[in-house]
Amino acid sequence: MEGKTMTVYEQWAAPILGQIREKMAWSSEKNKDKIPYTTDAQGSYIDCAAGNDCGGLGWWTNGFWGGTMWLLYQDTGGESYRRIAQASEDRLSRCFDFFYDLSHDVGFQFQPTAVTDYRLTGREESRKRGLHAASLLAGRFNPAGNFIRAWNNAWPGADVRGWAIIDCMCNLPLLYWASQETNDPRFRHIAMLHADTAARCFLRADGSVRHIVEFDPETGAYIRSHSGQGYAHGSAWSRGQAWAVYGFALSYRYTKKQAYLDASKKVADYVLTHLPESGLVPCDFMQPAEPEWEDSCGAAILASGIWELAEVLPDGGEKERYRQGAWRIADTLYRQRTDWTHNCDAIVQNCTAAYHDEKHHFPMNYADYYFIEAVYKMAGKNYAPW
Ligand code: GLY
Numbered sequence: 001m002e003g004k005t006m007t008v009y010e011q012w013a014a015p016i017l018g019q020i021r022e023k024m025a026w027s028s029e030k031n032k033d034k035i036p037y038t039t040d041a042q043g044s045y046i047d048c049a050a051g052n053d054c055g056g057l058g059w060w061t062n063g064f065w066g067g068t069m070w071l072l073y074q075d076t077g078g079e080s081y082r083r084i085a086q087a088s089e090d091r092l093s094r095c096f097d098f099f100y101d102l103s104h105d106v107g108f109q110f111q112p113t114a115v116t117d118y119r120l121t122g123r124e125e126s127r128k129r130g131l132h133a134a135s136l137l138a139g140r141f142n143p144a145g146n147f148i149r150a151w152n153n154a155w156p157g158a159d160v161r162g163w164a165i166i167d168c169m170c171n172l173p174l175l176y177w178a179s180q181e182t183n184d185p186r187f188r189h190i191a192m193l194h195a196d197t198a199a200r201c202f203l204r205a206d207g208s209v210r211h212i213v214e215f216d217p218e219t220g221a222y223i224r225s226h227s228g229q230g231y232a233h234g235s236a237w238s239r240g241q242a243w244a245v246y247g248f249a250l251s252y253r254y255t256k257k258q259a260y261l262d263a264s265k266k267v268a269d270y271v272l273t274h275l276p277e278s279g280l281v282p283c284d285f286m287q288p289a290e291p292e293w294e295d296s297c298g299a300a301i302l303a304s305g306i307w308e309l310a311e312v313l314p315d316g317g318e319k320e321r322y323r324q325g326a327w328r329i330a331d332t333l334y335r336q337r338t339d340w341t342h343n344c345d346a347i348v349q350n351c352t353a354a355y356h357d358e359k360h361h362f363p364m365n366y367a368d369y370y371f372i373e374a375v376y377k378m379a380g381k382n383y384a385p386w
Pocket residue numbers: 167229239353
């Protein structure tokens with residue numbers, strides 16, 4: 001940082017980057033042949049892609065391991081990170097053959113892996129995989145309601161043809177990338193039509209967001225909302241808030257459409273005014289006092305997403321307010337919910353996949369991904385793939 005004064009955020013991030021480099025050096029080597037989602041009772045990553053303790057090779061989080069490797073590669077130049085990322089992408093890409101398993105989450109799977117690989121190395125195979133994934137995502141668009149269908153099957157017997165979910169906002173950058181890459185505006189048109197629908201139908205007046213909205217797949221009419229992974233119908237699942245803040249900020253960055261910036265700010269304001277005194281993010285901002293389920297993964301996405309929102313704003317008080325909000329969440333997470341020992345392969349602890357699940361407070365690989373992404377951003381290095 002010669003010749004330049006470090007910001008308070010850069011000063012905060014510098015020693016944490018050292019810890020990240022140290023932990024990822026051994027954890028990546030130990031787990032180089034796996035695509036992890038969570039850890040076993042001994043703290044060792046389980047190979048999710050082999051179908052252990054998650055949905056198998058096509059599981060929606062399987063791009064975050066390769067994505068983490070690319071973050072570290074950009075930081076350190078370490079060739080082993082590139083090798084692990086590419087091996088992970090090659091393995092993950094076999095899920096294209098399953099087809100029926102793939103959902104709107106192809107963005108989470110292939111943007112941090114294939115698209116990033118292509119951007120950094122020019123690997124032609126990776127470009128093809130990114131465009132393949134973008135075409136699958138675009139193919140889920142329903143022009144009757146202007147939404148991207150989320151899943152093929154939520155559970156046996158459910159009719160989910162008209163279901164869209166807030167999480168999809170963070171899959172849209174794959175479409176923006178595909179339009180830029182091919183000079184074909186179709187992908188961007190679809191992303192914007194979906195984002196317009198999300199801003200209109202998912203956001204409530206107070207800035208909380210619905211998780212699932214069901215449309216009539218024939219007419220496109222709004223039918224109802226569903227509670228999804230949060231506490232209850234009408235509540236505010238914190239990871240849903242996080243996908244919304246981050247996703248709308250990214251859509252604004254690509255399109256400069258004011259409505260997306262307004263949506264991102266509105267959701268971020270809800271989060272920052274409902275954040276508990278402790279600074280720890282609950283699984284749901286409307287959950288009862290007991291049980292006190294946390295979601296550190298939601299916290300990590302919020303830290304990176306609110307920082308992203310600050311980055312698209314001009315210098316001034318508002319930008320600084322969001323930066324401080326993002327930093328407060330990241331700092332609390334760092335001080336209270338990270339593990340830098342060899343006892344656990346993951347860094348971030350106390351994640352919750354869904355409020356009503358039996359299992360709570362365990363490591364989830366994509367919490368590490370977003371935490372690391374956020375620390376790099378706060379260090380002034382934006383390596384994010386979105
Ligand atoms: N996209 C699903 C989740 O956040 O758990």
